[in-house]
Amino acid sequence: MNERVVIVSGGSRGLGQGIVEALIARGDRVATFSRTRTAFVDGLIERCPERFYWAAVDASDGAQLKAFVTDVYRRFGGIHGLVNNAGVSADQLIAMTTDEEIDRLLDVNLKSVLRLTRDVSRVMMRQKHGSIVTISSIIGTRGFKGAAVYAATKAALDGMTRSVARELGPKAIRVNSIAPGFLETDMTAGIPEAQRAQILRRTPLGRFGGVAEVAALVLFLLGDEAAFITGQTITADGGLTC
Amino acid sequence: MQTREIIKTAIEEIQANNGRTGAITDGSQIVRDLGFTSLDVAELVAVLEMELEVDPFSNGVSLMDVRTYGEFCAVYENARLKQA
Numbered sequence: 501m502n503e504r505v506v507i508v509s510g511g512s513r514g515l516g517q518g519i520v521e522a523l524i525a526r527g528d529r530v531a532t533f534s535r536t537r538t539a540f541v542d543g544l545i546e547r548c549p550e551r552f553y554w555a556a557v558d559a560s561d562g563a564q565l566k567a568f569v570t571d572v573y574r575r576f577g578g579i580h581g582l583v584n585n586a587g588v589s590a591d592q593l594i595a596m597t598t599d600e601e602i603d604r605l606l607d608v609n610l611k612s613v614l615r616l617t618r619d620v621s622r623v624m625m626r627q628k629h630g631s632i633v634t635i636s637s638i639i640g641t642r643g644f645k646g647a648a649v650y651a652a653t654k655a656a657l658d659g660m661t662r663s664v665a666r667e668l669g670p671k672a673i674r675v676n677s678i679a680p681g682f683l684e685t686d687m688t689a690g691i692p693e694a695q696r697a698q699i700l701r702r703t704p705l706g707r708f709g710g711v712a713e714v715a716a717l718v719l720f721l722l723g724d725e726a727a728f729i730t731g732q733t734i735t736a737d738g739g740l741t742c
Numbered sequence: 743m744q745t746r747e748i749i750k751t752a753i754e755e756i757q758a759n760n761g762r763t764g765a766i767t768d769g770s771q772i773v774r775d776l777g778f779t780s781l782d783v784a785e786l787v788a789v790l791e792m793e794l795e796v797d798p799f800s801n802g803v804s805l806m807d808v809r810t811y812g813e814f815c816a817v818y819e820n821a822r823l824k825q826a
Contacts, residue, residue, distance in 0.1 A: 573792075621788075622784075622787075622788035622791065622792075623788070623792075625781075625784065625785040625788050626785065626788055626789050626792065628759070667781065668781075670779075670781055671781065671785065
């Protein structure tokens with residue numbers, strides 16, 4: 501088995517946790533960060549101390565992100581994959597959105613991804629290979645009430661993906677994004693029942709997605725099976741946007 | 743290894759990866775004479791950040807003002823002095 505080193509941002513819960521679990525199960529070495537430690541993180545540190553690394557990092561702090569990347573590189577001797585997963589959501593009409601809320605979403609969902617991608621790309625350029633997968637959202641391509649700022653950040657990530665793919669392709673670094681639809685996670689747990697029913701009616705597969713289903717797509721894009729795919733946004737939404 | 747030697751080695755490695763050779767002197771222009779693309783220059787800066795643990799271009803120095811091997815060396819030597 502080809503043992504890789506993969507950084508997953510925000511891997512302590514939700515979709516990030518599912519991605520970390522899938523990578524560990526594959527035999528990869530995984531480094532992740534989040535603001536707070538969870539029971540999931542504690543369990544992996546105990547179970548896989550050689551292959552799992554976690555640090556407390558505030559994604560909105562560029563210096564902390566850079567130090568984390570340097571730390572992972574020194575600890576594992578390389579970085580083969582990056583999964584930009586960390587993100588926050590907000591349900592707020594644009595007319596009622598505060599400056600603080602706009603800044604918070606831009607800091608975590610966009611600026612931190614740009615910084616982390618920059619810092620990891622520097623390592624990957626030297627290695628002459630790598631794969632970067634960014635979790636965007638169907639909300640970046642379709643309109644959803646109450647999601648203006650979140651949508652702006654996710655659309656921006658797809659734009660970043662295409663441009664960085666063009667920049668780094670000559671160094672054999674692939675860059676793709678995944679646009680999940682609605683998944684069964686904490687982030688969607690608060691969706692009101694009526695809205696949930698409406699989403700399900702409009703989804704051909706008639707259900708929310710599972711974390712493991714998106715994690716499988718992340719593993720595919722990170723791996724050699726996707727060696728000729730770069731600059732793409734792959735949608736996994738049960739057909740909601742078809 | 744001294745700063746100048748580290749930079750020269752890094753340039754030679756990138757040249758070799760791109761199938762190029764060429765003598766490196768203080769007056770050699772990285773792009774015009776040594777055939778570096780903008781991505782090669784970015785790779786050089788990334789390599790030097792790891793080797794020298796400093797990136798002068800993220801701390802106020804403009805890449806546009808640095809064209810030759812000699813100028814590259816001077817910028818990194820100054821940055822390392824400031825860091826010391």
